[in-house]
Amino acid sequence: MSRQILLGDEAVALGAVHAGLSAGYSYPGTPASEIMEYLIHLAGENKAFKATWSVNEKVAYEEALGVSFAGKRALVSFKHVGLNVAADPFMNSAITGANGGLLVVSADDPGMHSSQNEQDSRYYVQFAQIFGYEPSDQQEAYEMTREAFDLSERFGLPVLMRLVTRLSHSRSPVETRDARPQNELKKGAAKDWILLPVNARRRFGLLLDRQAEMVRFSDESRFNVLKLNEGDRSFGVIASGVAYNYFREAEAGEASLPSFLKVSTYPLPEGLIRRLVGHVDTVLVVEDGYPFIERQLKGLFGIAGKTVLGKLSGTLPASGELSPDIVRRALGRGPLPALEASGLPLAARPPQLCVGCPHADTFKALNKALEGTSGSNVFSDIGCYTLGALPPYNAIHSCVCMGASIGMARGAADVGIRPAVSVIGDSTFAHSGITPLLGAAHADSDMTVIILDNATTAMTGGQPTYGSGERLLRLIEGLGVAKEHIRTIEPLPKHHDKNVQVIKDEIGHRGLSVIVAVRECVQEQRKRRS
Numbered sequence: 001m002s003r004q005i006l007l008g009d010e011a012v013a014l015g016a017v018h019a020g021l022s023a024g025y026s027y028p029g030t031p032a033s034e035i036m037e038y039l040i041h042l043a044g045e046n047k048a049f050k051a052t053w054s055v056n057e058k059v060a061y062e063e064a065l066g067v068s069f070a071g072k073r074a075l076v077s078f079k080h081v082g083l084n085v086a087a088d089p090f091m092n093s094a095i096t097g098a099n100g101g102l103l104v105v106s107a108d109d110p111g112m113h114s115s116q117n118e119q120d121s122r123y124y125v126q127f128a129q130i131f132g133y134e135p136s137d138q139q140e141a142y143e144m145t146r147e148a149f150d151l152s153e154r155f156g157l158p159v160l161m162r163l164v165t166r167l168s169h170s171r172s173p174v175e176t177r178d179a180r181p182q183n184e185l186k187k188g189a190a191k192d193w194i195l196l197p198v199n200a201r202r203r204f205g206l207l208l209d210r211q212a213e214m215v216r217f218s219d220e221s222r223f224n225v226l227k228l229n230e231g232d233r234s235f236g237v238i239a240s241g242v243a244y245n246y247f248r249e250a251e252a253g254e255a256s257l258p259s260f261l262k263v264s265t266y267p268l269p270e271g272l273i274r275r276l277v278g279h280v281d282t283v284l285v286v287e288d289g290y291p292f293i294e295r296q297l298k299g300l301f302g303i304a305g306k307t308v309l310g311k312l313s314g315t316l317p318a319s320g321e322l323s324p325d326i327v328r329r330a331l332g333r334g335p336l337p338a339l340e341a342s343g344l345p346l347a348a349r350p351p352q353l354c355v356g357c358p359h360a361d362t363f364k365a366l367n368k369a370l371e372g373t374s375g376s377n378v379f380s381d382i383g384c385y386t387l388g389a390l391p392p393y394n395a396i397h398s399c400v401c402m403g404a405s406i407g408m409a410r411g412a413a414d415v416g417i418r419p420a421v422s423v424i425g426d427s428t429f430a431h432s433g434i435t436p437l438l439g440a441a442h443a444d445s446d447m448t449v450i451i452l453d454n455a456t457t458a459m460t461g462g463q464p465t466y467g468s469g470e471r472l473l474r475l476i477e478g479l480g481v482a483k484e485h486i487r488t489i490e491p492l493p494k495h496h497d498k499n500v501q502v503i504k505d506e507i508g509h510r511g512l513s514v515i516v517a518v519r520e521c522v523q524e525q526r527k528r529r530s
């Protein structure tokens with residue numbers, strides 16, 4: 001047993017290693033990146049287990065599923081929107097089942113600190129009908145991770161853990177225990193893993209049969225805590241995950257706590273919820289994310305004679321992160337005393353490209369080349385270059401999800417938008433830009449794709465990229481793009497005029513062209529040289 005100060009993400013990584021992890025896979029994305037960063041650190045020089053960045057989340061999931069098939073324990077982690085990318089193997093793995101323990105960690109971002117939406121991964125737990133954990137602190141993240149692998153093997157199913165930014169990126173002491181050895185190789189029964197309808201129907205039946213056992217396990221879980229206040233039957237609270245801490249902080253210093261249920265596992269602990277709801281007249285549901293528990297409590301007609309308060313009732317805000325003060329207001333209390341900081345002269349620091357960033361030179365050249373055209377047709381992707389939306393560049397006009405820029409540019413070109421330009425980074429291109437470019441090359445769509453090759457996954461901290469340099473150029477040609485319309489530029493101020501001309505030439509071409517802007521991210525360059 002030892003005690004360490006860990007990020008929530010690190011507690012998950014360490015818990016997995018101590019649970020006998022054989023392999024972990026991930027694609028970078030805030031707030032989940034530190035799980036893999038720490039796994040790589042823990043794997044160390046002697047590579048005690050496999051820990052690697054994958055090309056995208058779907059691939060990461062499939063790699064982890066292969067490990068599970070082989071009877072070993074696997075972790076796959078990503079940010080919440082990454083689960084959308086991995087949704088196909090994720091949903092189907094609930095049917096194949098897991099052989100070696102398989103833990104999926106999806107880190108949500110309530111408040112959209114660094115994300116395009118604040119979707120709630122608990123819906124995926126319900127959608128796949130598997131078991132889910134939602135830790136409230138770092139110690140629980142560690143403990144639940146250890147337990148999740150055992151549970152995955154007990155149910156023969158993948159298990160999902162939902163994190164949120166506030167937990168992933170904060171530190172607290174964690175008591176750790178001895179590591180368990182890795183599993184021996186023991187392959188899964190092939191007939192379970194071949195999802196022909198005849199097998200899939202049988203497997204789906206087994207999944208449904210396990211639902212009652214999962215609810216029972218949830219009801220008996222040590223992570224769910226019910227406390228009834230025998231002196232007050234008027235009001236109770238259901239609080240889940242990190243929001244449980246907000247509730248406890250909001251109640252700090254009060255003479256007595258209302259009845260409450262801390263929910264940390266899914267499917268919901270129905271028996272515990274019945275006991276709380278039976279004890280009080282009004283229930284306030286405090287949960288970060290969507291009104292997942294509140295909606296299930298209310299159902300279509302509500303609970304007879306009971307009042308349920310939460311996000312749906314407007315008692316708590318429907319969007320953004322919760323906080324102790326927000327929860328205090330919902331409990332009818334004023335804010336806790338806080339330090340007055342308004343006198344400090346803090347400068348506003350909006351996000352911006354680094355000084356000397358190659359993307360800045362590409363956007364300047366692109367803007368110049370597009371002068372005099374109809375404009376507003378630059379479809380962007382997700383990366384540092386999304387900041388090209390802001391002044392002084394104002395260079396891009398969409399950013400939806402990983403890889404969307406190429407498909408969207410093609411769709412716009414198909415209905416007559418001209419010029420149609422896509423801007424995508426090298427890592428995002430490898431993640432999900434290859435298949436839409438294959439389609440655009442097949443159709444010789446009238447559009448220009450600009451791939452910003454800075455040789456890294458810069459936005460999330462400089463993780464490796466799978467398609468850069470010569471390899472990227474060969475890949476583009478292999479997808480069927482005409483060699484004479486694959487151009488490279490070096491985005492530097494001294495090449496501005498030349499780069500503008502290349503972009504103008506390729507936009508003028510009636511068909512598909514790809515321009516690769518090749519210059520290393522200056523932050524990575526600094527790291528390499530230091």
Ligand code: SF4
Nearest residue numbers: 354357384458521522
């Ligand atoms: S990290 Fe690299 S790619 Fe991102 S803004 Fe800075 S220099 Fe540009």
